[in-house]
Amino acid sequence: MVVFQSCLFAYILYLRACSASDNGWNAKIPKSVLGLSGSCVVIPCTWDYPSQGKTYKEFTGIWYKDSPDLPTISVDEEVTSQREVTATCVVSHSCPSDPPHLTWSHKGTTTSHSQLQEDGQWKLTSSLTFTPSREDHNKHLSCAADITPAKTVSNNKKLKVKYPPYNVNVQSKSQVKENESIELNCSSDSYPPVHSFQWFSSTGSLLESRSTYRFNNVTRHTEAISCTATNTEGKNSSGPHKLNVLYPPEIKTGSSCDSETPIVCVCIVDSNPPSEVKWLGPSSTFPSSSVEQNGSLTIFTLQGWLGFPDTVHCSASNSEGNSVVTLSVPHHGLIIYLVVAIGAFVVIVVVISVCVAKKRCGQRPAQSVLDVKNDHNELKTTPKSNISSQEQQNNELYTTIEEPDQSVYKNFECDDGYPSCEQDEDEAVYANT
Template sequence: MWIEKLPWCFLIHCIWLGGSPDPPSLSVREEVKVGEVVSASCSVSHSCPSDPPLLTWSHSGTPSIQSRQQTNSQWEETLTLTFRSSIADNNQPLVCTAAYKGGMTVSSSKTINVKYAPVDVMVEGVSSVKEGDTVELRCSSDSNPAAHSYRWHNSRGPLPTTGPTLTLENVTRLTEALYCTAINTEGQVPSSPLNLNVEYPPEIKVGSACTSDISMVTCLCIVDSEPPSTVEWSLPAGHLPSTRVEMHGSVAMVTLKRALGFSETVHCHANNTQGNATLSFTVPTNDKMFMLYVSIGITAFVVVIILIPMSACLLTKKGGRSHSDQPVTSMQDMDAAKCASSDPSTLRKKQKDTSSEINTNYYTNDHLYSNMEAEEDDPCECYGGDDAVYGNM
């Protein structure tokens, strides 16, 4: 009964073919480079030009159909597909199917070999390692054909290894980022960097210390560790909370601020999964700061005592005005002359004078106005009879 339902042209075709149609004939280049344009054709012979079989491809692309008469009773239906090859096409079947009226289908396929340079190149291995351990890393990639050689390098240059694995002994915290390059006939591609997470116990760095000002003590503890440490301050009586914590990569800078005199010693404790470290600090005390301030005060007082007579003497010399050329005759005049002779400018003038006498001009009727009366019996006091002498000091 099913034969009666088929079109008469398909019935003749089936009888002529011996009961079933031939599978489609495929034509395609089976080895291509990634990105190249592929042109594939699929053809079938039939005897029904008014109702040809429907041809379809398993791959997307741009199709083009063509019908051509071969003999008086046979026709050829050809479907051409054009597409750009990709990595996803590698080792995948390209299938063409012919569907006839009545539901019968036949198909043919070919597998395409797509060649491409390495992709997804990466360094594989453990992400964390203890300082001093040995670690093995592997360079992996996807390529066609498979990578035949590898290169390893860090930021300073190449490493003496050409295989897919790299062994590092005695790993340290200074181990640099690592790269590998996979190479095949289609090209070479480097990996992204692998930064090993090297773990090590805390180390309290140089620069950790306690300093003080008038009223406060500031203690700084600098800790380098991986993973980051828990840092605490303590006294013999117990723990102290930190004032501030700053993180700079693997380095923690922990500050403690307290009033001066809170203790003579303080301890910094650092702890992580790899170990611990402790450093004790000597804290400046009130007694030490008091002695420092006393020393500064005494020094300042001595400087002032030395400078006051010299200042008065300089003011005496600058204030006198000449009315007579009488020489020094009294004891007070002699003291004033001595004071004036100690001035550097007076000494220079004396060296130029060919006379051996010391002539000091002294006058009695001038007033030198100032805000302080000269002390009695001062050898540098300026004498002038009943006139008052004042200094701007």
Template structure:
């Protein structure tokens, strides 16, 4: 039956061909090992040739040229064939009918190759046809797998089994399909060029999870032990379906950190690490690590891993927090303000975690402690006590930093309580102490003498001392004339203090120092006697001089009286102590009642002695006597 089906198309071809040497064989034909194959064949020769002693034929393997001694597969004149074909080949066609169909049994892989037919019509009418049939002896089934399998797109797989052996019919089944999503199966029987192929098709929609899964096709022949199998591993292309990175992390400034990224996709993606819009690193791989050395606060932020394999893109981000101690705070510049002004001091810094900001003035806490990177200290209507150093201290768990500024408060001068005139051993000492910013200028005015004593008054040795914003001025009025009355000497000394913001003038009151009076009372009797003697001698000499000059007694005022001065400290107790250490004291009786009496005379220190008017004091200083009513 199979041979009759084969000969019908061959006869049709014979009627149509011209009278030339010609052959028809299938170009490709296949069979499974250990089975058989039928190679359909028909040939033509010129019509003018009359076969001599019938038509004979030869099948060669490999090449058509007998002179090269190719293996003989089959030969009609003799059974001398190549040993690999002994007992395996048989001519199924009738050569007289131009049918050269060949059967080969018990196929092995070594039988794969090209087969050529040679027609022998006797005499010189021998012709080897150049056309050939190429046989493929299969050890495993053929599976048609698409070059590209994409996830979520329908996939069709076809398994083929050749059916070119008349005595054996194959069957096909798919293996390992239990976990496929809704698989569909179908069979087909294809016949082309007198060759037959049986196929079994599997259709399903793969998912990424099926990547790498094994599927198998099995060919078996009923009633035989022949079974052939082939496995394929599915290469499912899918876009990145997961991108894994480190969780957000914290690192210290200056340390190193490694960020890992893994992408699940097929094929492996192009992985890139990005910081903002900047691409830091990339590679084509399934994972990629980014190492950041010597981390700085500028590298804090969002890091993104992007995976792209041409089938899709996916990314995942993490936040890298950089911890560091506070930076040196930025504060206002040093300020000079006027008393009563309102200020806002700003302090800003950076730190991670955000630092606490504390304002200190001269080491003492002022204002509130804030947990932020900006702190504002408000000072309303500043007073002179607000003058000083202000420091902003920033602290977090990793360290501290601070910055300072100075505030200078300028204000009008203020006279201090320590300003006064006091009775001392030599006479009356007047001290004027004032504070202000800029430091005050101090002037003394003696209305009775119509004299203003300041630094520009070159006739006087004027003593002043400045200590920061405090100015001190001092003069001494020395009594050298007649004894003062019991009410004490009368003083009329004005102190003027001034700076660019104001001026004030006050009359200094006379106060008797208790310490000085106590020293006078407990003075030695010898000291009192000596002082009394000196006073008597002075009065006597003065009385005689008046008589000799021939003019009555009158007051004398020097044009250039000098001031006795010494260093004065602000501390009242220190000032009194210095007064009490001057040496000997006058008797207490000679100073009784000085407070209400006018000053009869005073000894003022000069820059140099003047003839007739100068003398030497007990302490070696020069003085001149003047009288004032």
């Protein structure tokens, strides 16, 4: 600080020396010294004065304030994306013991060095090596010089980054009706701007070489299209662009009803937007059993059992129109099923009836001898074991009636009215006169 004050004092001495040079005073200082506000400054100077045996111990200094110069940034006017580049930031100062601190707004590798200039000035240079990207295009590259903790000056320069076409897109209306026309536009983000556009079909055939393309009389079968944009840095293409074509329902020929049990009817509808389907009978409407969507195709399924009509109508509709098809319902499979079911039911009923009858007859008590008498005749029954010899002669069981006009004697019957019952050999009763 003493040196600084001494130099300032020398400046005063210089002014005095100019007016009192005859007395032997002489001072040499630079014509001008550039200093940064808030920083130190060194003013080189020398002086001569007649001492005459005197020694000066006190000095008076005068300070002059001024705004510091801004940093100077140097970088190429145009840089290329993904290619390394170096930028420099230069600031002048006059305090080598406490030089400014330089910082960059972009990430990269930095180096700094300070160089003494004429008239006591110093030049601080910071170099930044970085790799720009397309995101840096039209962004500002800044360099800031921290003179003191409370004083900072900065400067910036806009970057021009060259990069090939990016985000190539085909733009059009969101939807178009079948048989209408539509115009497509190709757009991209690039620097420098695109100088060439090309349109290609899905098979790679070149269709047009300009930024727009027009489709006439589009249909649901119109193929996808893509666009390629080119500039001095390269080229890029959009993805396939498929038009959203609106068209009414078309019921496919595969729609039919089968003869399986249960009956299954399928209605296959091609439409955009997807259709709603109603199943119509002679006097009623049936809901779909299931609906399956596969792209523009919708498969509607209807299942039915007894009482299914001979024909059903599949009615499909959307915002563009409607379509109806009549499906015949084959019933021979259902008739066979009904015959088999009814036959099985009859067999089950007969078997159950026989089993019940057997159970009831098996519980009736057996009789070995029964005597029935009246005033006109006498009926006797004899066990089977006593008439075995008679069975061998006559080979039949018979009944003799003495007075036919008064009574009839029969073989015994079951209580339930069945004509015969099976009984064990020991429980059988044979009747005769």
